[in-house]
Amino acid sequence: MNRRDLALLIGLALTPLVIALLWGALAVAGFLPNPGLYMRGEASAFAFVAGVGLSLWLVSLVWLAWVGARRAHRAEAAAHKAGAADRRRFLERLDHELKNPLTAIRAGLANLPEPAQGPALVSVESQVRRISRLTTDLRKLAELESRPLEFGAVQIDELLETVVGAVRERPEFAERTVVVSVPQAPWPVPAVHGDFDLLLLATLNLLDNALKFTAPGARIEIRAREDGGAVIIEVADTGPGIPVDEQPHLWEELYRGAGARSIPGSGLGLALCRAIVDRHGGKLSVLSQVGKGTVFTLRLPATASP
Amino acid sequence: MxxxxxxxxxxxxxxxxxxxxxxxxxxxxxxxxxxxxxxxxxxxxxxxxxxxxxxxxxxxxxxxxxxxxxxxxxxxxxxxxxxxxxxxxxxxxxxxxxxxxxxxxxxxxxxxxxxxxxxxxxxARPGQPPLSAAARLVTGPLSFERASRRVRLEQVELQLTPKAVTLLEYLMTHPDELISRERLLDAVWGWDYPTGTRTVDTRMAELRRALHDDPTHPTYIETVSGQGYRFIAPVRGG
CATH class of the missing domain: 3.40.50.2300 (Response regulator)
Known part of the structure; x- marks a missing residue:
């Protein structure tokens, strides 16, 4: 329950008291045609007392409900925080326990004499590198939740230009139609108060996914617009879409949907995007239809409009 | 032996x-x-x-x-x-x-x-502290005060973002060394997502603008095509 709802409920609860007072005042001032009929001494006292009593009762009910809701909210926040701390500790321990064996394995592999080198060894090396990268990424994802951010005014056109510039050279880019639109009229999309590098990373991840998961010939649109006090950045594609039952899990670390398993990736990209958007006080959501495509929507609080 | x-x-x-x-x-x-x-x-x-x-x-x-x-x-x-x-x-x-x-x-x-x-x-300079431990890094008219994080060119203080300052510090403490974008990303940003290497280029451009360094005829930062960057000016610690 937010403060506005609470004020409204208290206002409603106080209504009987206001009516009783108004009624009494009107009677005393002689505005009622026959005060004797509406306002005999006992009746007015009764109406006043009843009104006060009813109001007090309603106010306490509302107050109790509000206190209960606040307590539940606090408990939920504390549980969430404890869960996040647990997860961070677990990742730290995992990282700590894996880093030495992985270092030893990599040194051992590099140390093997030349005749032992061959396709099997190349495969082992690449898998070890993959695990190394995974532990590194998990650790960094945990760190992202607490690392200090470098906040500044992030211009959306500059951000999206950099994002597209980063993938322009890739063959997938040439095989798809990529359209960027950042409205300049009637006024430009406002800047966002954020960490440019991290927002770049988040947007780049979304565009990277769109390039990876669509077939050649697909259309990818990167759109920005203003919506109330927020800036919306959308990355939309005409790819295969994501089944409804997979959508709630997309943000989980290491989750990979059925369609994603054959495509290289760590399963951490969207978790990372969400962590970045959360740290900016924004929201990341997805809308998708199988066979039609997907749009990821990044909503960030805008700085003051120009 | x-x-x-x-x-x-x-x-x-x-x-x-x-x-x-x-x-x-x-x-x-x-x-x-x-x-x-x-x-x-x-x-x-x-x-x-x-x-x-x-x-x-x-x-x-x-x-x-x-x-x-x-x-x-x-x-x-x-x-x-x-x-x-x-x-x-x-x-x-x-x-x-x-x-x-x-x-x-x-x-x-x-x-x-x-x-x-x-x-x-x-x-290594035998018996002397490494550049990474120097309080001041100097090359020609460019100087970097480590503790105050101040960068001066021809005695004029440069306005740089904290990331660009750290990037310059890393380059100046590793002169004449070819450094990949991934390594810079890891050292300066603390993450190494391959798609993030563009971030390095953006900050490098900021740094070059501030240093008036022409990428085609660099005095300080050389781009080694497809490999990374190299700080080419000789650096001394102070």
């Missing part, structure tokens, strides 16, 4: 790591000694001073950081590469502040370690 092969002291409490890295370093042209903790390392350094030290941070008895501190307090500036924990940007910053010449996150590519050891040996 004396040899012209540089002597590297490898310090790690994990025997499997020293057992596998030592032969690799030997094959790469180094003499290698090993120690299992910071105390043993200090004892060995006292008995037989090495040319470079590769040392883990977390170790029993005496950890790597404390061993490094004692070494530097005693005026010993043998180049040290610290093996730090992944993702701990504070730990990396501290490693350099306390006088490490470089650091590498575990698990690392063993060939990268060899490249780093060669680089610190090349940079």
């Amino acid at each position: 004396t040899t012209d092969r540089p002597l590297v002291l490898l310090v790690d409490d994990e025997a499997d790591i020293t057992a596998n890295l030592a032969p690799l370093l030997t094959r790469s042209g180094f003499e290698v000694e090993t120690a299992a903790d910071g105390q043993e390392a200090l004892d060995r350094i006292g008995a037989h001073p090495p040319d470079a030290i590769v040392m883990d941070v977390l170790m029993p008895r005496l950890d790597g950081r404390e061993a490094l501190r004692r070494l530097r307090r005693a005026g010993d500036w043998t180049p040290v590469v610290l093996l730090t924990r992944v993702g701990e940007s504070s730990e990396r910053a501290m490693a350099l502040e306390e006088g490490a010449d470089d650091y590498l996150n575990k698990p690392f590519d063993p060939h990268e370690l060899i490249a780093r050891v060669r680089a610190v040996l090349r940079r």
